[in-house]
């Protein structure tokens with residue numbers, strides 16, 4: 001049985017005082033029940049202080065990006081081992097904003113995925129199509145291409161310790177959410193692609209949905225058989241909004 005993972009991608013938002021209030025609010029309101037875990041992904045400068053705040057709580061820590069290199073002359077970059085060193089368990093790789101605004105290719109994303117795992121981090125691999133790609137019927141081939149780049153570089157075994165986030169680009173930060181059925185179709189497709197290589201890994205892999213997920217639509221999305229949680233942007237910046245999604249994931 002897969003647990004839900006409810007992950008907050010804070011993007012380039014926050015301050016020391018705002019983060020403290022947000023994380024304390026989340027920790028203080030973690031829903032009773034089980035079957036889910038919570039994760040926050042603050043900007044780099046705040047990782048260490050948020051690590052101290054979440055220590056001993058039910059909330060885990062992740063980063064939003066990572067270098068594909070171990071160390072050296074890469075000005076402005078952050079190495080996987082550094083993230084591990086400050087307490088991260090997870091790191092997002094291949095977010096569509098990284099792909100579109102910073103030109104990250106699927107091959108570079110695959111290198112980041114590998115580097116993250118080598119340092120003991122769990123990568124959250126983001127895949128998803130643009131509106132144009134959905135409209136011209138290429139959603140599955142776009143997702144396959146993004147996924148295959150990682151499968152070719154890392155092999156299917158690497159997905160034992162990884163998470164995938166399906167994030168249709170047209171739904172990110174737009175208020176347009178994929179319907180539960182639209183999301184389920186792509187999640188099912190992703191799981192089936194992996195099952196062709198290893199059925200056990202495909203079955204245990206968490207596949208999150210991302211794209212304007214909020215308290216009002218979370219229950220519908222999370223009720224789908226292949227949706228195992230959410231990667232949440234806007235609604236992760238207010239404790240009550242994030243907790244409303246967590247409540248939809250909580251069982252019992």
Ligand code: PEP
Nearest residue numbers: 172173210211212233234
């Ligand atoms: C995201 O940035 O990964 C995301 C899903 O954002 P939002 O929830 O704001 O659409």
